Amino acid sequence: MTAFAWVPFMQPLPGVQANWLWLLPVLIFGIAMMYKAVRVVDLANYWREVGSMTIQILLAFLGLATGVFIIVQWIVPLLPAG
Amino acid sequence: MSTTPTTAGNRTRTSNEGGSVPFKWVAFILGLLLPGLGHMSIGEKGRGYRILAGFLVLWFSGLLIGGLGSVRSWDPPYTNPAAGGKRNLWFIAQAAAGPIAFGFAALDASLIRGAEDDDLIEITMHDRTIGTAYRFTSIGHAADFGTLFCALAGLINFAVALDAGARATSDRRGGRP
Numbered sequence: 496m497t498a499f500a501w502v503p504f505m506q507p508l509p510g511v512q513a514n515w516l517w518l519l520p521v522l523i524f525g526i527a528m529m530y531k532a533v534r535v536v537d538l539a540n541y542w543r544e545v546g547s548m549t550i551q552i553l554l555a556f557l558g559l560a561t562g563v564f565i566i567v568q569w570i571v572p573l574l575p576a577g
Numbered sequence: 578m579s580t581t582p583t584t585a586g587n588r589t590r591t592s593n594e595g596g597s598v599p600f601k602w603v604a605f606i607l608g609l610l611l612p613g614l615g616h617m618s619i620g621e622k623g624r625g626y627r628i629l630a631g632f633l634v635l636w637f638s639g640l641l642i643g644g645l646g647s648v649r650s651w652d653p654p655y656t657n658p659a660a661g662g663k664r665n666l667w668f669i670a671q672a673a674a675g676p677i678a679f680g681f682a683a684l685d686a687s688l689i690r691g692a693e694d695d696d697l698i699e700i701t702m703h704d705r706t707i708g709t710a711y712r713f714t715s716i717g718h719a720a721d722f723g724t725l726f727c728a729l730a731g732l733i734n735f736a737v738a739l740d741a742g743a744r745a746t747s748d749r750r751g752g753r754p
Contacts, residue, residue: 507644507715515718528631
């Protein structure tokens with residue numbers, strides 16, 4: 496099945512298995528939209544707050560990924576075997 | 578030295594700290610029936626529309642990623658060894674989206690039940706017998722993320738409906754000066 500034969504909503508999105516990480520920003524953006532709709536003080540700042548929260552969470556993920564990468568790739572190999 | 582009263586003794590509790598405003602069950606239930614409707618019912622229409630927009634982004638992104646199978650109240654028999662399928666626990670979270678969740682679950686069930694032979698593929702069941710599965714059932718990350726998006730939409734909507742019930746009219750959240 497090619498992407499051109501894809502019927503939205505009836506069939507799963509093609510290519511997700513290999514590119515699932517790109518779904519993360521969409522997920523965080525949706526969560527931020529609902530969360531900020533409740534929490535924001537002035538609705539005039541809504542979209543700015545949503546964008547800010549989305550970027551903050553993505554940066555936090557990036558930081559965690561970097562930390563885990565450093566531990567796994569650099570620190571763990573330095574530990575004595577056995 | 579002046580005797581300033583302690584703030585702890587004279588603190589005026591705002592409505593959000595509980596106690597002073599009775600819980601509005603109607604707003605809570607309306608919020609469960611349709612995301613954002615609870616806030617609209619207490620006069621917070623701007624918030625209500627934004628809540629609905631956020632919900633729709635999550636919900637339809639999930640359906641776009643995993644297909645209709647993202648909202649499934651019962652697992653088909655081929656997904657687990659128990660004959661006849663079992664309850665899909667993710668649907669408990671999705672059900673907090675209200676009638677929308679039950680409607681899409683019914684749509685998914687009717688799609689599988691009404692599938693033509695061309696839409697079914699042969700698979701090996703858990704007991705090694707040959708069974709059939711719907712051709713377009715999502716698997717792997719598509720199934721995971723589709724289900725997760727819709728489950729989060731439902732869960733957050735439950736929290737939002739609680740907020741609608743506890744919020745005083747024309748109340749503002751945030752805490753930032």
